[in-house]
Structures are given as structure tokens and as C-alpha cells.
Amino acid sequence: MLIGEVARRSGVSSRMLRHYDALGLVRPTGRTTGGYREYSPEDIRRIFHVESLRSLGLSLKQIGRALHDQAFTPSALVSDLIRWTEDRMARERELLERLNAIDASAPTGWQDVLRIVELMQDLNSTSAARRQQTVLARPENAPVPAELLARAVLTESDPNVAGALRWALTRTGDDGVATLATGLRSADAGIRRRAVLAIAAMPGAPGTTAMLTDALGDPDTTVRRQAALAVGRRGVTSAVPTLVGMVVDGVNDVEAAEVLGTLSHDPGCGERIMTALVDELAAPTADSAIRIRLTQALVELPMATAKETLRRLANDHDPAVALVASAFVRVRSDEGRCNKQS
Incomplete structure (x- = not known):
């Protein structure tokens, strides 16, 4: 089978097939009567092997080792691929959260976008004092968007900064409740604890009493206790x-x-x-x-x-x-x- 037909049937471009040939990954082993290189059924199977390994995130160099070196075992490499993939997914989730926060702030121009990015950087600072000042020293006409505050509340470990964030969040209305609700479903008990405290500080927000009542069944003792104090004050028996x-x-x-x-x-x-x-x-x-x-x-x-x-x-x-x-x-x-x- 000639290269054009292989490309059409395999979905791998002719250019990529020539690249595989140059790297020694898949070299057509046959020849036509006219002297053109021809792919055998075994060559085509090898193409699919290469594509399968590429789908797992292996580089072409790693694929070459996997196909040629019998001593090259998959266990260590697969573990590395899992870790790299998890790291990439975490970075992509962080990027998605940033984009959602910018979108939720309804920017009217690129200056607004830059302002939100600066806020994100300040809220993610390694300095607790800087994170706290970002909230407390914000001008009245430039409040921190509720989406950003809610996400910061769920990840803040410093009690003083967390208190400032919850205070600021209560002044934004009900906009951050949906984000806090996602915190109640987190696998991390620490995030669920922070979510309960923040929701408890918003007694007028619709749906919060039901959320806190559901938290009475949380597997974490601290979450249950925080929820009990909050809903008990709201009359939930x-x-x-x-x-x-x-x-x-x-x-x-x-x-x-x-x-x-x-x-x-x-x-x-x-x-x-x-x-x-x-x-x-x-x-x-x-x-x-x-x-x-x-x-x-x-x-x-x-x-x-x-x-x-x-x-x-x-x-x-x-x-x-x-x-x-x-x-x-x-x-x-x-x-x-x-x-x-x-």
C-alpha cells in the first residue's frame, strides 16, 4: 500500500508518515515494481501501535524506545505519565477558574481584565498580610468580585485572612453562594469546613439553610459541628x-x-x-x-x-x-x- 492510501485509511498524514520514516519508527519494507516504497500489513500495524502510544502522551523518542528496546518496561514511564497528566490537568483547571472569574466580572475592556488578573495574583500571594490587605484595603468603588472571594475562601488556611475574606464575601450579596456550594461537595474536608463557615456567615442568602442542613450528615465531625451551630441558630431542630x-x-x-x-x-x-x-x-x-x-x-x-x-x-x-x-x-x-x- 502506497503512502497516500495509508494516510487516507489510517488518518495519519503523509507528512507525519514521512516523519516516522525519517526517525526510523515506521519504515515501509516493500517496493513496487516502479521502485516506490510500499507499506506491508505489518508496517501498517506498527503505525497503529505508534498512534496508540502517542494517544497515551508518549513522545516519539519514548515510543521508539518502547518499540525497539525489549528492556524498556512500561511501569515507571506510565507512572510518570500519570503524574505529568495530573499536573497538566491541575494547571488547566486553574486556568479555567481564572477565565471563569474574569468572565463573571463582566469586563468592559482589557484594563478590567488586567485588574482581575492582578487581584488573582494578590489573593494567591505567599504573604498572608498581602492577601488580607487585598481584601481590607480595597476601595469601595473597586470591590473584589464575589467569584474570586468565594474561591479564595475555600483555599485560605490562615484564620485571620479567612475571616477577612468571609467578611468581604458577605458584602457582595449572594453571588458567591454557588461557588461555596461546590466546596461542600469537595473530597477535601478542609475545603468543606471553610465552605460551611462561609455559608453560615450568609444567613440571608437563599438556599444556604438547606445546604447547611445537608452538611449535618457530612462524614467529617468538624463540618457537622459547624453546620449544627449554624442551622441551630436558624431554628433547624x-x-x-x-x-x-x-x-x-x-x-x-x-x-x-x-x-x-x-x-x-x-x-x-x-x-x-x-x-x-x-x-x-x-x-x-x-x-x-x-x-x-x-x-x-x-x-x-x-x-x-x-x-x-x-x-x-x-x-x-x-x-x-x-x-x-x-x-x-x-x-x-x-x-x-x-x-x-x-
Whole structure:
């Protein structure tokens, strides 16, 4: 088969076939009666072998080694190709994010594009102070686009810079919520944690309560706890088990108890919270410190709900629990007398 016919049937251009010939990758082994080089079926199979290896990202030099050197094994090379491909994909994703951010800012001219690029560079600076100043020192008439802020929030590890980014994001309206929502679906628990904190700071944005409620089922404990505090403050009662668990574990237990106190003003939920706290008080694993925290959480509940339980705890077998409960009962009683006198 002559070169033109091979090119037509294989999809490999005549120019590339001649290049393969020059490199010694695929040389036609036959000759026509007129002296023209002719490709044999074996030559054509070799062309497809070369094209198959090219489709994996191998260079022509690497393909030559693979086809000629029997000692050239694929394992190490394939591992390198995987790493190079992942690096290239990461660079391309970064480029796509930059282009999307520029597009979302609706630039009217190339000066606007250059301004956004400069912002990206500042937000990606290795200096935390510079990243923070980029947000805080921005003129009112030149705000940072919400898309950029949301992406920066999801990747920022410095707590001070992260706080500044969340503050700035809340001032942009609801535009960054969609980007934050993608953070909730990340495989990286750190990104999901940052997404929850940022979404929690935007209570007026549509759909955020549903997003945070879904996060109560997150596999990461910190994400669940952050979501529970946020949705509990918004009146979502499904946060109760996580909040009670926070009191037991002593993680943001004061905040969790305050949120439980707010939720307990719903009569149905108040009874549920009361039962959960009392059950934890009676648990065999509840040591003195846990029972003191649970007693303090009871104080956050309406007096009518927690009064009898606190009185019982004032005579608890654990002196420390009894002391805490007694003090709270006296304080509550004094408050009640003052209210009656006034």
C-alpha cells in the first residue's frame, strides 16, 4: 500500500508518515515494481501501535524506545505519565477558574481584565498580610468580585485572612453562594469546613439553610459541628443530636448549649432536648466533667423545663455536679423572686 492510501485509511498524514520514516519508527519494507516504497500489513500495524502510544502522551523518542528496546518496561514511564497528566490537568483547571472569574466580572475592556488578573495574583500571594490587605484595603468603588472571594475562601488556611475574606464575601450579596456550594461537595474536608463557615456567615442568602442542613450528615465531625451551630441558630431542630454531642465532648460546648437553649423555646423541641440531656447525664460513660457540662447546658433551657431536673441534680452523688446545680437553682430562684417583686 502506497503512502497516500495509508494516510487516507489510517488518518495519519503523509507528512507525519514521512516523519516516522525519517526517525526510523515506521519504515515501509516493500517496493513496487516502479521502485516506490510500499507499506506491508505489518508496517501498517506498527503505525497503529505508534498512534496508540502517542494517544497515551508518549513522545516519539519514548515510543521508539518502547518499540525497539525489549528492556524498556512500561511501569515507571506510565507512572510518570500519570503524574505529568495530573499536573497538566491541575494547571488547566486553574486556568479555567481564572477565565471563569474574569468572565463573571463582566469586563468592559482589557484594563478590567488586567485588574482581575492582578487581584488573582494578590489573593494567591505567599504573604498572608498581602492577601488580607487585598481584601481590607480595597476601595469601595473597586470591590473584589464575589467569584474570586468565594474561591479564595475555600483555599485560605490562615484564620485571620479567612475571616477577612468571609467578611468581604458577605458584602457582595449572594453571588458567591454557588461557588461555596461546590466546596461542600469537595473530597477535601478542609475545603468543606471553610465552605460551611462561609455559608453560615450568609444567613440571608437563599438556599444556604438547606445546604447547611445537608452538611449535618457530612462524614467529617468538624463540618457537622459547624453546620449544627449554624442551622441551630436558624431554628433547624435536626441539629439537636450534634449539639448535644458537642456538649458531651466539650467542643464549643458553651455555644452549643446556648443554641440548644434557643431551640428549646419550641415546646416540642424543648422536651426532646431535655430528654437527650438527661439521657446523657445517666450514661455510664459520663464522667464528672461531662455531667457538669450537661448541667450547665440545662441552665440554658427555660426554667419550667429544667427546674425539677436541676433540683434533683442539686442532691447528686457527685459533689461537683451537686454544687453546680445548687448554685444555678439558687440563682434561678433569686431571679424569680426579683421578677415577682418588680
